[in-house]
Amino acid sequence: MPKTKNNVDLDEIHVIAPNFKQRLSGVTSTIIQLVPVQNRLGQKVAVLGPGLPSDLPHLRFRDLWKLWRPPEGHTHRVWHARRNIEMLPGIILRDLLRMPLKLVFTSASQRKHSGWTKFLIRQMDAVIATSAKTSAYLEVPNTVVMHGIDCETFRPAEDKAEAKRVCGLAPNLRYIGCFGRVRHQKGTDLFVDAMIAALPRHPGWAAIVAGRATPQHQAFEDELKAKVAAAGLADRILFVGEHTDIANWYRTLDLFIAPQRWEGFGLTPLEAMATGVPVVATDVGAFSELVIQGETGTVIPAGDLPGMIAAASALLEDPDVIDQQGRSGRRHVTQRFALEGEATSLGGLYRRVAI
Structure with missing residues (x-):
């Protein structure tokens, strides 16, 4: 029996916090993680839309x-949109129905926006960028609040040996x-190619690919x-598929x-570093703003297979x-990227916009 929503x-x-996309995505994951923390901090946030856990506070x-x-x-209330399909209803509610709303939009995109998206963004009362790179693509004033x-x-x-046993891995391998x-x-494919090159020279190591291949990418896998x-x-x-207990799998890694x-944006380097695991990351998304070169890991150019092999080796x-x-890495993330810090920054922006 499905759980009753917490209306x-x-x-x-x-x-x-509207969520008008049924399929799980990074945006949906952000909402799921943030809203409970925001409410613990007294921000009085509720979600609206499908595809979210029933225990979150839901509006009808x-x-x-x-x-x-x-x-x-x-x-005013704040309508915090994270997609075009959530900005537009907010504009209708505020401008056509004259409801006392302030519209906030978070952008994680690192590419030039379409004319339609630029129009929607210009209607916002406040715009958030999730990284400095994202901020550079915005043509309106914005505030950087990193995830x-x-x-x-x-x-x-x-x-760690017990963590490996829990996931069915060999305790004697790294x-x-x-x-x-x-x-x-x-x-x-770059990861697999790098491991094919590196592992024969390092017999005490193995590799894990954890994640789902959707039907259109099954042939690729x-x-x-x-x-x-x-x-x-x-x-x-090892290809271990998709897991809901992914934090347990991070704890098996070196x-x-x-x-x-x-x-x-890309949360996986943060998740790894928080688990005490160094990172080799390509220079995409916010990765170069998350990883401290030579201190918590290594950042290499995107698509650089030789560089990946060399850094890993x-x-x-x-x-x-x-x-x-x-x-x-653990110290860096707890000091700069704890979820409470993101929620606190959002709360400050909400107060500036809506009081």
Whole structure:
């Protein structure tokens, strides 16, 4: 039996986080993680739309008529959109129906916007960029608020051998991970090629590809598995599929590689570093703003397979550096990228816009 949604009264809500896309995405994941923390900080946020856990505070569409009345102590509510399909309804509610709303939009895009998107963005009362790179693509004033992560969920293993046993891995091997959707854009093939080159020289290591290949990318994954088998490494480059307990898999790792060819923001380096795992990451998304070169990992050019092999091999040959960078990564993320920091920054922007 499906769980009953935690429906709340709009009179109790100051911020609305619409989610008008059913399919799970990075935006949806951001909302799922942020809203509970925002509410713990007293920001009174509720979600609106499908595809979100039932235990989040949900608004019902039939209650939106109450938006004509602002919350007590405020002149406006905040409508925090993260996609075009959420900006447009906010504009209609504010400008056509004259509801007391302030519109906030978060952009993670690192490409030139279409004319339609530029028009929508110009109607916003405040715009947030998730990185300095994203900010540079915006043609309106904006505030950079970088994503954070839950540093309690993503934490180092107390007993790494036990963490490996929990995931069905060999406790005597050290593991390199690549987590995320299996597709060309995500650079899964670069990771596999790098591991085929590096692992024969490092017999104490193995690699894990964790993530789902959607039907249109299944042939891509099948080709990678065939390449691994042909290299005689099927027992050391493991395709483990998609897992909801991904934090447990991070705790099995000693090195993480983020090989993407393109990314909007990209949380996986933060998740790895929070777990005490150093990172080799391509210079896409916000990765160069997340990883401290030579201190918490290494940033290489996108698509640079020789560079990936060299960076990974240098770490595989120096366990002391791996341990040092892992500790530095954990400290770096807890100090600068805890989810509470992102929520606090958003709360400050909401107050400036809506009070």
